[in-house]
Amino acid sequence: MSNKDAHWEKTKSHMIVTLAIWFFFSIVVFLFGESLNTSSFLGYPLAYYMTAQGSLLAFIILIFWMSGKQEDIDEEFGFGEREDD
Amino acid sequence: MASSLQGKSFVQNLPKIYGTYTGGFILFILLMAVLESNGVSAKTIGQFFLAFTILIYALIGWLSRTVQVDAYYVAGREVPTVFNGMATAADWMSGASFVAMAGGIYFGGYIYMAFLVGWTGGYVLVASLLAPYLRKFGCYTVPDFIGTRYGGSLVRFCAVLVLVLASFTYVTAQINATGTIASRFLGIPFEQGVWVGLISILLCSMLGGMRAVTWTQVAQYIVLIIAYLLPVFWISNKFGFGVFPHLQLGAEVSRIAEIEAEFGLVKNTAEQLKAAGVPGGLAYISTPHSAVPAGSAWKYISLAICMMVGTASLPHILMRYFTTPSVKSARKSVAWSLFFIFLLYSSAPMLATLSKISLIDPTLSTGIIGKSISDVQNIEWVKNWIAVKQAYIADFNNDGILQLNEWFMRGDVVVLATPEVAGLPYVISGLVAAGGMAAAMSTADGLILAIANALSHDLYYKIINPKADVRKRLITARVLLVVIGALGAFIASMRLTGILGAVAWAFDFAMSGLFFPLVLGVWWKRATREGAIAGILGGLFSGTAYLVYVAPAFMNNTPWLQIDHLRFGIIGASVSLILMVVVSLATKEPDAATQKMVDDCRVPAGKTIIAKA
Numbered sequence: 001m002s003n004k005d006a007h008w009e010k011t012k013s014h015m016i017v018t019l020a021i022w023f024f025f026s027i028v029v030f031l032f033g034e035s036l037n038t039s040s041f042l043g044y045p046l047a048y049y050m051t052a053q054g055s056l057l058a059f060i061i062l063i064f065w066m067s068g069k070q071e072d073i074d075e076e077f078g079f080g081e082r083e084d085d
Numbered sequence: 086m087a088s089s090l091q092g093k094s095f096v097q098n099l100p101k102i103y104g105t106y107t108g109g110f111i112l113f114i115l116l117m118a119v120l121e122s123n124g125v126s127a128k129t130i131g132q133f134f135l136a137f138t139i140l141i142y143a144l145i146g147w148l149s150r151t152v153q154v155d156a157y158y159v160a161g162r163e164v165p166t167v168f169n170g171m172a173t174a175a176d177w178m179s180g181a182s183f184v185a186m187a188g189g190i191y192f193g194g195y196i197y198m199a200f201l202v203g204w205t206g207g208y209v210l211v212a213s214l215l216a217p218y219l220r221k222f223g224c225y226t227v228p229d230f231i232g233t234r235y236g237g238s239l240v241r242f243c244a245v246l247v248l249v250l251a252s253f254t255y256v257t258a259q260i261n262a263t264g265t266i267a268s269r270f271l272g273i274p275f276e277q278g279v280w281v282g283l284i285s286i287l288l289c290s291m292l293g294g295m296r297a298v299t300w301t302q303v304a305q306y307i308v309l310i311i312a313y314l315l316p317v318f319w320i321s322n323k324f325g326f327g328v329f330p331h332l333q334l335g336a337e338v339s340r341i342a343e344i345e346a347e348f349g350l351v352k353n354t355a356e357q358l359k360a361a362g363v364p365g366g367l368a369y370i371s372t373p374h375s376a377v378p379a380g381s382a383w384k385y386i387s388l389a390i391c392m393m394v395g396t397a398s399l400p401h402i403l404m405r406y407f408t409t410p411s412v413k414s415a416r417k418s419v420a421w422s423l424f425f426i427f428l429l430y431s432s433a434p435m436l437a438t439l440s441k442i443s444l445i446d447p448t449l450s451t452g453i454i455g456k457s458i459s460d461v462q463n464i465e466w467v468k469n470w471i472a473v474k475q476a477y478i479a480d481f482n483n484d485g486i487l488q489l490n491e492w493f494m495r496g497d498v499v500v501l502a503t504p505e506v507a508g509l510p511y512v513i514s515g516l517v518a519a520g521g522m523a524a525a526m527s528t529a530d531g532l533i534l535a536i537a538n539a540l541s542h543d544l545y546y547k548i549i550n551p552k553a554d555v556r557k558r559l560i561t562a563r564v565l566l567v568v569i570g571a572l573g574a575f576i577a578s579m580r581l582t583g584i585l586g587a588v589a590w591a592f593d594f595a596m597s598g599l600f601f602p603l604v605l606g607v608w609w610k611r612a613t614r615e616g617a618i619a620g621i622l623g624g625l626f627s628g629t630a631y632l633v634y635v636a637p638a639f640m641n642n643t644p645w646l647q648i649d650h651l652r653f654g655i656i657g658a659s660v661s662l663i664l665m666v667v668v669s670l671a672t673k674e675p676d677a678a679t680q681k682m683v684d685d686c687r688v689p690a691g692k693t694i695i696a697k698a
Contacts, residue, residue: 007687007688022209025206026206027386027390030199030386030389031386033377034379034381037375037377042333043333043335043338044338044375051198051199052201053331053431055202056423056431059206063208064420066212066416067416067417067419070416074413074689080413081690
């Protein structure tokens, strides 16, 4: 496997992990909205909290983590960007 | 025509420039507060707020004027990560987000809040599937990517078609919002307000294209976020609900549930509403604030999916990531965009909660539910809003006491009137008007520019007249900008749609026609030109056909699987995916040059693909 292919394989699995986490916070959580709402967080019903704040925060953290890790992958294969590019 | 807003020293000075600007704006707010306490009328203060902010944006627009193609289309690709995040947030948060969202949550409860998740979760798709790769591609517009990746004028033209349809659906709603605000605060008729709004919008973008829009959007973000957060924190602290409302309103949310149980969530019948003469467009509380309605999971999720996938397909958002200096800053910039959006979106449910509790809790001095109707009718703000048909009282059970289902108001009132209801000084209402104007203007600018750029770059330069010189191209771009804006203002002045219906449709159009052709263009080398054309046109036509089939305004048939007119993108995008895969596999695989191009766009290092060609 060439360097390029190896880089893309790793990028692909990173994308799949990212989207799996995204799927959990955007879809799976809200499949169980009714039962989640019986517990609470910060005094808010849990499903209400997730749609008002929780999932939104999770998305921000997820994208920051995803970009950091992708930069590491790019560096690892020598594809990182130089200042003078 | 030299211009000062570019180059390394300008970029390095950005934090200082916008820091000074923010300080100046806060001083301006304080000055208005002083004027108010010295007896200057509310109307004058509102006018000052609008005039001052619009003049600043126009000044930035003028300073950013340019005659260079790179600066006009992609802001010279020198917008730093964090500032691009701010500009994207302003580009993103429309008049609907600013004015209508808190009201939507107020009346729509949990299901409506699927918009919050949908309009943020989509950025994960943007960051992981599209933004970095499109940036590496080095295109000027979204159809530019489609046209280069798949090759040929026809596929480029199809992409332009979807872009224009989706963006134009969206832009009329924005011009409508600028018109509403301008007419309310300048005291002119709505039809004139629309044109005032349009001129303000064009002042920002005409001379400097993307560069001018970028720097005005950053300025507009600062105004709109201050205007949104200040009242939320102020009200929460004033009534002792909590110093930091986002973390401390749990008790108020459960108190609202108690009040709902006490008064009951009664649904009025259409006959009752008609008999009582309730004006159209007003709503009353009949949906629980925080409870999840039984069996609503699919209704929630399907809406969230449409908004997320639509987000990742909207050209005016994707093109913001063409302006960053590198691929990795494009990626990080998405995270910053979402952070800046979060500041407002996480405050909208808090504002809805604060506004609701202060209105419906009979134990609070501001509460009106459970009080005598004749007393409520004498409250100053109630009188004002009833006079302009934005609020209404109907005593259905004739007991002289105001019940939850007897108080009507327009959703927008939640943002526009809450400061007044809570007894905040008028200067805050003026600030909110300036914020709403900034939100609607910044989005309208992004959208009009996306349309005009696609028409001037993809349709005119790439398809009709590839020999056109730079001067001709930029003049075409500007003429189109004015024409499209005028067309949008004309349609807005006819008042065809409510703000939110049209906004959700734009997402569905974009996801039907563009999502899979864009994503598969990067992630599936085997995707062919024929596949892309089938995907774009098939998705667009099937989605539109389904919209016509279910929309109440058209054929009004019963939706399949609860996929109603707000969710028609699910049908369009599914058809688009299937057609694209089937047709691609049935046609000859892309040539070696195209495959090499896809390979190159997957690697961050090196020159952009279009620059190489």
